[in-house]
Amino acid sequence: MLQIATASHSLLEERSPSARDIRHRVLARNAVLFWQDERQPQAIEIVEGTVRAARLWSDGSRQILAFFWPGDIIQAAALQRYTAEAVTRCVLRPRSHEDVGTFESSGTDQALQASICLLAATGKKSATSRMAWFLLQIYEHLPQDPRRAHALRFTIPRNDVADYLGMSMETACRTLAAFRARGLIDLPTRKTICYRDMAQLARVAQSPKWEDAEA
């Protein structure tokens, strides 16, 4: 199921439909933007969809380093440190270096900061804390669900969540189920999430234990 770093490029890459700006590119789910250790001439802006940055390993495992959301710009580097893939169907816009301009260094800096945060989350805490932290982190990036009020589209498959947080997919499932059981969130559909108790989530993200108000 996992693709290894030497596989062929962009498996699905269609030209943009007439309605969109010519310079927009549409990528199908799981298409590859670029591979790790490859030269990447342009910066890329995410217009729609979600992109994952992952480091792939020869043993087939991977570590997802970050997710990119609409408005984010992926910096072109001399040599990319990660593989970028479309989590959902994506609309992208190539950006020249001039467009990006002074963000060059601050962009790298941002990536560094994100890595540090992820390291911290990954480093010590329990699966529960990590998941709570993750849910809080993605909260304002998730698009609304057109079919349900107060519901957001939880666009990232469990698989990817697990590889981001350094846990197995099963643990990711179980943790989400526990959150639902305690009323922190609701999951009307697999790809739909309602945030019910942000304060509680924040508390769980901090301390490794539950110890909640149950009385």
Add this chain to the structure above:
Amino acid sequence: MLQIATASHSLLEERSPSARDIRHRVLARNAVLFWQDERQPQAIEIVEGTVRAARLWSDGSRQILAFFWPGDIIQAAALQRYTAEAVTRCVLRPRSHEDVGTFESSGTDQALQASICLLAATGKKSATSRMAWFLLQIYEHLPQDPRRAHALRFTIPRNDVADYLGMSMETACRTLAAFRARGLIDLPTRKTICYRDMAQLARVAQSPKWEDAEA
């Protein structure tokens, strides 16, 4: 035992002895170079000793992000993302921005790359793999032990190794003990290490299982 981010600055900072260049600074063990979220006007070159970069958390835990060795230069950033402390007694040399010059962006890049590598190591593998990876990583940085041939000074306390690799100190000890028992390394003294079987170490760093040639 752990110091929190708001404690007082540089607890031990002596002026350099006459034998050294005036511009050198000597720091005692566990002295602080700078704190996270603090402005740091100058870049710093490590002349002697080892420095750790750590992110400290309010719950008293920490994640060590990287170690710096003689020859490394710590970039001055608008706001430091980590606390830098002396692991051993250190000799430092302040560097102006001009000295560093074009390394500005590549320096940040290096820290980023290190974070990614650490994330990858931390992310999934077993304590055994992580430790093997760590030993390989620090191999060429360790100074020789004057008292024993083929032996290196293992300058980093178990404590710090553990916080770097995201495991408990006890696990770090046990893992090292296992390596010694299997002849991958030798530990004549707590602060001395002999690398015996690099190939085996490399193999262990890859796969999570042992499955060695024991027959």
Add this chain to the structure above:
DNA sequence: CGTGCCATTGAGTCAATTCAACTTAAGTGG
């Protein structure tokens, strides 16, 4: 030459993994 910090080892516990079965949703083509 104590004395305190760092390191090591043991035992028991628990959280997270693995393996496996099964359910539900999403595609796909007739």
Add this chain to the structure above:
DNA sequence: CCACTTAAGTTGAATTGACTCAATGGCACG
């Protein structure tokens, strides 16, 4: 539009790796 096929998600049970707590050993530093 419906049956079929495949992928994704969920739950259970057993196992184990790493953690915690605790006690001891030893080196280094004053």
